[in-house]
Amino acid sequence: MTAVLQSVPTPFPPFTLRLPEADPVPLVCDSPHSGVLYPDDFGHVVPFDQLRGAEDTDVHVLWQALPSVGATLLAADFPRAYIDPNRDIDDIDPGMLAEPWPTPLHPSEKTRLGIGLIWRDAGKSGKWPIYARKLPVAEVQRRIATYHAPYHAAMREQIQAAHARFGAVWHLNLHSMPADSYEGLQIQSDHPLADFVLGDRDGSTASPEFTALVAEALRRRGFSVALNDPFKGVALIARLGRPAERRHSLQVEIHRGLYMNETTRERSAGFAALQNALTAVSREIADYVKDQVT
Structure with missing residues (x-):
């Protein structure tokens, strides 16, 4: 694995x-949270x-x-x-700002938990304040313009482009989740966290058939x-998922315990096997998408 640096000169390209x-098939996938280039203007005080x-x-x-x-x-x-x-971009905690935001803000439950557009807290259950300062509005706006807006x-x-070419598009929003996800979200649960969690905002962003296909492909592999x-x-699939227009968007969360040491971030012995399983799952999903447009 490549070493992760605490400070990378800015700006740099926001995505790969x-x-x-x-x-090509109309399957567009994104990993919005796997970036490890830490900008040199971050100004955080929390331990890296x-x-x-x-x-x-x-x-x-x-x-x-x-x-x-x-x-x-x-x-x-x-x-x-x-x-x-x-x-x-309006999911901001106004208490983090050095001056008023120029337009109305709409902080969500994520902001209340300290993990809105600009994270307030880090660490297990958000016990580590990220900043010892208020953030100037211009700094937050620069982050939006340089990284958030180009990604979107x-x-x-x-x-x-996929929808224009094929008349339909399927989107996978790819994530991983910590072992203590219920605790971090302040949710009481009487069962353990699953290996995979599929999110379709209660059936509103993808067809039930597509969600079921992905679920079954994973279950068949144990x-x-x-x-x-x-x-x-959250925001990405809510914005993209409109099944009535043949725009299907599904969030996929992987339990980090399947492939990494959550303390060191190092890949575990299970990494290669999981990667191989997801290669097979990717092929099944692509075959399904191809069948829907041919």
Whole structure:
């Protein structure tokens, strides 16, 4: 694995885009939280190892076979704790700002938990304040313009191009989840976290058939799968998923215990086996998508 640096000169390209390497299918996938280039203007005070806990480390690597089956794969290179591309730009805690935001803000439950557009807290259950300062509005606006907005523009371009060409598009929003996800979300649960959680915002962003196909592909390979528990999906799939227009968007969360040491972020002995399983799952999904448009 490449060493992760605490300070990378800014600005740098906000994402890596891999286009189909086989006959293209209208399957567009993104990993918005696996970025590990930490900008030198971050200005955080939290210990770096605690800050890294926000990463979906290596998710884009686990799914690296997607372009080989005809899909598009977009991965953020910036870290989500710096600015989170899976949040709307008005999902900001006004208490973090040095002066008033120029337009109305709409903080969500994520902001209340300290993980809105600009993260307030890091570490297990958000016990580590990220900043010892208020953030100037101009600084937050610069993060939006340099990283958040280009990421969304790239996603929009790929989604629109696929839909224009094929008359339909399927989107996978790829993530990983910590073992203590229920605790972090302040949710009481009487059952353990599943290996995979599929989120379709309670059936509103993807057809039931597509969600069921992905779930079954995972279950056949021995994984436990939950639907919308505890993750339903946030801004990206809410914006993209419109099944009535043949625009299907599904969030996929992987239990980090399957492939990494959550303390060191190092890949575990199970990494290669999981990557191989997801290669087979990617092929099944691509075959399904191809069948829907031919």
